Amino acid sequence: MSEKETPGTSKKQGEDGPRNQSKHSESLVDAQATSERLESIRTNLNSLFSRLTLHAASDNLLAQQSGQVLEDLTFESFLKHWKDNGFKRIITMVGAGISTSSGIPDFRSPGSGLYDNLQKYNLPHPTDIFELDYFMGNPKPFFTLAKELYPGHYIPSPAHYFIRLLNDKNLLTRHYTQNIDCLERLAGIPEEKLVEAHGTFHTNHCVDCNKFYTKEWLKEKIFGDILPVCEECNGIVKPDIVFFGENMPDHFYTKPLEDFADCDLLIIMGTSLEVYPFASLVANVKPNCIRVLINRVAIDKFSGPDKKRDITFLGDCDDAVWQMADVLGWTNELKDLWKRESSLFEQARKKSDTNADQEAKSPRISKKNSR
Numbered sequence: 001m002s003e004k005e006t007p008g009t010s011k012k013q014g015e016d017g018p019r020n021q022s023k024h025s026e027s028l029v030d031a032q033a034t035s036e037r038l039e040s041i042r043t044n045l046n047s048l049f050s051r052l053t054l055h056a057a058s059d060n061l062l063a064q065q066s067g068q069v070l071e072d073l074t075f076e077s078f079l080k081h082w083k084d085n086g087f088k089r090i091i092t093m094v095g096a097g098i099s100t101s102s103g104i105p106d107f108r109s110p111g112s113g114l115y116d117n118l119q120k121y122n123l124p125h126p127t128d129i130f131e132l133d134y135f136m137g138n139p140k141p142f143f144t145l146a147k148e149l150y151p152g153h154y155i156p157s158p159a160h161y162f163i164r165l166l167n168d169k170n171l172l173t174r175h176y177t178q179n180i181d182c183l184e185r186l187a188g189i190p191e192e193k194l195v196e197a198h199g200t201f202h203t204n205h206c207v208d209c210n211k212f213y214t215k216e217w218l219k220e221k222i223f224g225d226i227l228p229v230c231e232e233c234n235g236i237v238k239p240d241i242v243f244f245g246e247n248m249p250d251h252f253y254t255k256p257l258e259d260f261a262d263c264d265l266l267i268i269m270g271t272s273l274e275v276y277p278f279a280s281l282v283a284n285v286k287p288n289c290i291r292v293l294i295n296r297v298a299i300d301k302f303s304g305p306d307k308k309r310d311i312t313f314l315g316d317c318d319d320a321v322w323q324m325a326d327v328l329g330w331t332n333e334l335k336d337l338w339k340r341e342s343s344l345f346e347q348a349r350k351k352s353d354t355n356a357d358q359e360a361k362s363p364r365i366s367k368k369n370s371r
Contacts, residue, residue, distance in 0.1 A: 070290065070309065075320075078292060078311045079327040087265040087290075092163050093176045093281060097270020097295060098317045102154040104181055132243040136207070139227065139236055146239065147222050149181060151201055151215075155345050156187035159269060161338045162321035164188050165330060174259045178271060178278050180241050188341065197252050197278050199241035204228075208235025248277070260284035269294040269317045273301070294320040 070077050096104070128134040129141050164187045166172040176195045177184055182202055184194055196202075204213040211232050218237060221228040228237040242248055260266075263285045272295060273279035282291060282301075292311045293302045302310045313320045325334045 070311070073307065073309075073311055075292075075311055075313045075323070078290065079324060081290075082265075082324075083327050087171065089173045089262050090166055090171045090265045090267065091173050091176065091259055091263045091285075092166070093266065093268045093271065093278075094159075094163075094317075095178045095269070095271025095273075098157060098159045099154070099179055099181055099183055099270070101157045101159075101316065101318050102181075102183060104149065104154055104183075127244065130241075130243050132207075132245055135238070135243065136236070139238075143222055143227065146201070147225075149201075150219060150222060151182035151186065152219075154181065154183065155342050156183040157318055158334065158338050159317040159321045160184060160187035160189075161341065162325065162334060165325075165334055165337060167193055173263060174255060176278070176281060178275065180239075186345065195249070195252055195255050197242070197248055199239070199249065201239045201241065203240045204237055205240060206230035206233060206235040206237050209233040211237075213237050252277075256281055256284050261286065263289050265289065266291045267294065268292065269320070271295065272297060273299055 070081055123129055123134075123141060129145060135142050160183050163172065163175055163184070167175075167189055172189075172193055174195060175184060175189055175193055176197060178198050180196070180198055180200060182200055184196075185191070185200075185202065201218075202215055204215065204218045205211065206213070209230060209232055211230055213228070213230075218228055218239065221237075229235070230237055260281070261284075266282065266285050266289055268282060268291065271279075273282065285291065288309065290309050290311065291302070292313065293299060294313045294315070294317050296315065298312055298314060302312050321334070322331070325331045
């Protein structure tokens with residue numbers, strides 16, 4: 001059809017015959033190319049569905065195998081299996097419950113949880129303290145809370161040191177944490193093994209110009225009750241903690257791709273898995289990977305008759321790790337590590353407190369001497 005033709009127009013027989021023949025040939029070529037493309041698509045789809053079918057069959061086989069690994073889905077049966085057979089590629093995922101024995105409240109426990117205790121800040125809603133818009137308009141409540149939670153006040157728990165022990169024994173693939181208390185770092189878990197999904201106090205940036213500030217710089221401001229303001233643009237300097245609506249760290253999205261495929265044991269401690277996307281990570285392991293939940297309350301996704309590889313320990317994280325250490329013969333190692341590191345931490349904290357007292361007194365002394 002030429003540019004001047006309209007739909008439904010006919011032509012006299014023989015008019016522009018060679019041109020029509022050329023168009024007919026082109027149509028045949030186009031039809032053949034279209035047919036080839038469709039055949040290629042069909043072949044690719046068949047190949048894809050074949051792979052999916054094989055993958056599904058493989059997953060079903062793995063699921064059957066996972067059901068045979070632990071016929072008795074109890075914590076005791078899991079420990080016996082670990083002792084007899086061992087694991088090689090362990091991933092740990094933790095929430096606030098791993099730090100409660102260190103003195104840091106969790107978020108949601110009625111009466112004692114952090115959100116219940118935030119009423120003194122007169123927030124419209126407890127979670128507003130981690131809302132970026134609210135923070136930009138009223139940062140004081142967050143920095144008051146930060147002063148209470150700032151790393152250095154609290155000693156890592158036995159559960160933290162159990163994870164450190166897994167790393168020391170070359171069993172820890174990666175440690176994923178929702179916590180911002182830095183206790184994993186203080187326990188000696190290497191930074192390259194950490195995925196701090198909700199950020200950390202360890203690094204800080206201006207919210208306006210993104211200038212970097214050290215934790216020492218910010219700590220001095222926070223403990224001096226001084227609003228940390230950027231020296232370049234006067235923007236607010238915020239710890240690299242992920243507020244609601246902010247993006248998770250890049251490695252939260254990249255590391256699971258390489259970690260979870262080969263994981264043979266996933267230990268989840270101190271979290272009810274209510275916060276996404278962190279909670280979604282538990283689905284990334286293969287069907288034959290044993291998943292162990294250690295938490296004070298049960299979770300639906302880890303219970304039910306269709307669960308063939310999920311273990312639940314209801315109780316405190318520290319109680320669970322001491323039981324694991326006992327069965328594995330690691331009790332003395334864990335105890336020595338915990339006591340030694342805790343002692344060093346206490347010494348460093350006392351030294352820091354002494355230095356802080358001296359610095360607090362020094363301005364008054366200098367004023368006397370200047371008179």
